[in-house]
Amino acid sequence: MRFYTHLAFGIIIASLFTKPPWLVIASGFFALIPDIDAAGSFIGKRLPLISGSVQLLLGHRGIIHSLLAAIAAAGIAYVIMPALALPAMVGFCSHLALDMLTPEGVSLFYPLSSKRVRGPIRTGGIIEAAILIILVFLLGHWTLDILGQHI
Numbered sequence: 707m708r709f710y711t712h713l714a715f716g717i718i719i720a721s722l723f724t725k726p727p728w729l730v731i732a733s734g735f736f737a738l739i740p741d742i743d744a745a746g747s748f749i750g751k752r753l754p755l756i757s758g759s760v761q762l763l764l765g766h767r768g769i770i771h772s773l774l775a776a777i778a779a780a781g782i783a784y785v786i787m788p789a790l791a792l793p794a795m796v797g798f799c800s801h802l803a804l805d806m807l808t809p810e811g812v813s814l815f816y817p818l819s820s821k822r823v824r825g826p827i828r829t830g831g832i833i834e835a836a837i838l839i840i841l842v843f844l845l846g847h848w849t850l851d852i853l854g855q856h857i
């Protein structure tokens with residue numbers, strides 16, 4: 707899936723789990739992190755040395771796209787700031803959930819199992835576009851809800 711779909715989905719899913727807007731938005735950014743294992747991704751292009759090294763050593767959609775990495779990310783976030791642990795876990799897992807819908811899939815339980823969980827939705831295809839339209843609508847609703855609480 708494209709980075710903007712991951713960002714929007716991470717925010718919408720986090721809005722179901724937590725209320726403070728900054729934590730919800732943080733989850734959207736955590737939803738971008740798994741693609742650090744792809745040098746050509748949105749985050750990979752912004753951190754080329756790290757991304758290139760991770761892709762070379764671990765491969766794209768390997769261990770960085772697993773539940774183990776999600777737990778590690780939440781643990782690191784917790785050490786940095788405990789309030790970030792939930793957004794990190796939610797954002798990371800939202801990324802994995804979307805990537806599981808694509809034909810490439812993810813090895814969710816790597817390294818225990820290399821079996822990939824896959825789906826039929828092509829990255830950048832018409833179904834992703836439809837999902838994005840729904841997510842943008844929901845983002846608008848969430849934004850109006852937040853603004854309504856502060857006006």
Ligand SMILES: [Zn+2]
Pocket residue numbers: 707740741771801805
């Ligand atoms: Zn990914």
